[in-house]
Amino acid sequence: MNAMSPDKIVWHDLRRYVSPLVPDRFGFMTPEENARVERIRQNRLLFRGRHREYFVGESRTQFPVATLMVDGKERGVYVPYNLLGLITRKGADLLFGEHPSITSEDPAVAAAAEAVDRRSNLRRVLFDAAVTCAWAAEAYLEVITGNDRGAYVTTPAVDEIFPVGDIGPDGQHAEYRRYATTNVGTAESPIVLLLTTTYRAGEIARELWQLDRAGKRSLPLDLKSWPKFADVTPLPVEKTNLPHNTIVWVPNELVEGEAVGEYELSAIELQDLVNAKQSQLARVLAIHANPRMFFPTGSVDGDGNVRASAEAFFGDTKDAKPEYIEMAGNPQAAMTDRDFAVASLCVSCEWTPELLGIKNDATAESGRKMRLSASSPLAKIERRTAYWQPALQRVMALAACCELGRPIADDAVGVEIRDGLPEDEHDTAEIIATLRSAGAVSLRRALRMLGLDDAAIEDELDELKTETAAATPDVLLGEPAALPPEGDNPAPEADAA
Numbered sequence: 001m002n003a004m005s006p007d008k009i010v011w012h013d014l015r016r017y018v019s020p021l022v023p024d025r026f027g028f029m030t031p032e033e034n035a036r037v038e039r040i041r042q043n044r045l046l047f048r049g050r051h052r053e054y055f056v057g058e059s060r061t062q063f064p065v066a067t068l069m070v071d072g073k074e075r076g077v078y079v080p081y082n083l084l085g086l087i088t089r090k091g092a093d094l095l096f097g098e099h100p101s102i103t104s105e106d107p108a109v110a111a112a113a114e115a116v117d118r119r120s121n122l123r124r125v126l127f128d129a130a131v132t133c134a135w136a137a138e139a140y141l142e143v144i145t146g147n148d149r150g151a152y153v154t155t156p157a158v159d160e161i162f163p164v165g166d167i168g169p170d171g172q173h174a175e176y177r178r179y180a181t182t183n184v185g186t187a188e189s190p191i192v193l194l195l196t197t198t199y200r201a202g203e204i205a206r207e208l209w210q211l212d213r214a215g216k217r218s219l220p221l222d223l224k225s226w227p228k229f230a231d232v233t234p235l236p237v238e239k240t241n242l243p244h245n246t247i248v249w250v251p252n253e254l255v256e257g258e259a260v261g262e263y264e265l266s267a268i269e270l271q272d273l274v275n276a277k278q279s280q281l282a283r284v285l286a287i288h289a290n291p292r293m294f295f296p297t298g299s300v301d302g303d304g305n306v307r308a309s310a311e312a313f314f315g316d317t318k319d320a321k322p323e324y325i326e327m328a329g330n331p332q333a334a335m336t337d338r339d340f341a342v343a344s345l346c347v348s349c350e351w352t353p354e355l356l357g358i359k360n361d362a363t364a365e366s367g368r369k370m371r372l373s374a375s376s377p378l379a380k381i382e383r384r385t386a387y388w389q390p391a392l393q394r395v396m397a398l399a400a401c402c403e404l405g406r407p408i409a410d411d412a413v414g415v416e417i418r419d420g421l422p423e424d425e426h427d428t429a430e431i432i433a434t435l436r437s438a439g440a441v442s443l444r445r446a447l448r449m450l451g452l453d454d455a456a457i458e459d460e461l462d463e464l465k466t467e468t469a470a471a472t473p474d475v476l477l478g479e480p481a482a483l484p485p486e487g488d489n490p491a492p493e494a495d496a497a
Helices: 031-047 051-057 083-095 107-120 122-136 265-289 331-348 367-373 375-404 425-437 443-449 454-471
Strands: 067-070 073-076 098-103 138-145 151-154 161-167 173-183 192-200 203-211 217-221 237-239 247-251 292-294 323-325 414-418
Touching (some): 031 122, 051 265, 098 375, 107 375, 122 151, 138 375, 425 443
Antiparallel strands (some): 067 073, 138 247, 203 217
16 A cells, blocks of 8 residues: 555536436446436435526526626626535534544554544545545545554545446445546646556555546556656556555445435435525615615606706606606515425435524524434434444545554444534533432432533542532541540449438
8 A cells, every 4th residue: 555646637627417328428437437426426416405506507596596786797696505515514522513523542552543543544544535526426445554653534526436246245346446537648638647546455456557538548657657656666466465455435325226315316406496486585774775766757857867966856746756766576585495405305304403503593492402402314324324433434444454464354443433412511410400309310320411521520429428528517427436444433422412
């Protein structure tokens, strides 16, 4: 394995999905691979908020784009409201809102996993991969060895790697193919090279080809011809000595064996609806802010103009006076319509406005109420966790294997993914008080419910003992006074006869 990164392919020439009936746009790829690349290109436009280009520029919108006169020019009013991008990021927030817990009963494996975590900035890598996984329907994690000979976990570009074959019983493909191109000629006389890297369990194979004008493989070349391999040229087949593929595939969700992302057809159409309602509302408010004006005939000069500084106007009747021409439309109705479209998109994507931060009122909610209202998004994240947890477990086992130089089983590493939603301290205190009063939990268990580790729990128990002792009266803490020995007490005087 090596840390060299080939040049990336630029996919921006594709304009529509490619089917087996349409000639290949990239001759070295299959029609299915071309279609996958085009789907990723379109979803990337949606995620990045380039909705004008996607819906209007590429003629996908269902609604007409209204126009306004701005500085004497007619301009289309189109105001995107990028809810899909917001939903995508919030999903990644819930998946990796808190650093995942990575543990092992083997101290050497635990130390190796911690080193890889720190060296790779693992939480950032996982968050980026989770964002990509949501909008592209899939993502990849790769284990590489850096120039410092340490293992790293990275996330390669999703449109550079293509799975080969069906999904195996372990949830992975047997092979993954990676493409990279570069031009070693000139712009006028291009000489385009194609580097194909195939990842399998235990090995990485590379091939270099020169492409013809149709983009098809025409001439096999030595790997030394690839510019980035001039100093260090890898072997055509490189043994990794790892039990699994160094590429780990993570689907967003599988439906009948196909990876499905957030941007399915219903969500895209509803995003188009939200944009249309937002644009219509913007146009209505713009017209209300700058309405047309009616002037009586007698208020204009011979050239048909009205002086801006005029303070008095004259007409034939008392009704002939300047006045604004107001629209009959109701902006409040347009706002309600827009809010309904937003709610429809949230329902389609299994999200709530509260978690997206677009709640209409600003009232604060308890943590318990927020979790109850977020039951649907949290259930959705649990489905995502079913794919992320075994993938992350395999990646960390592979990275630890590279660190230690010996085989490590996947189950030697434990992974717990945590949503990172803050706990409401008031709700937690009420739960602990109720359980403690009923004698249902111990003090140690109650402290563990507060999220304290074992060392912090012992310190807290010692502090509680010290405070209890300080608050107890001394008379209750001392030993009872000893009775004097017999004979020391004076005999009581006899009663006088």
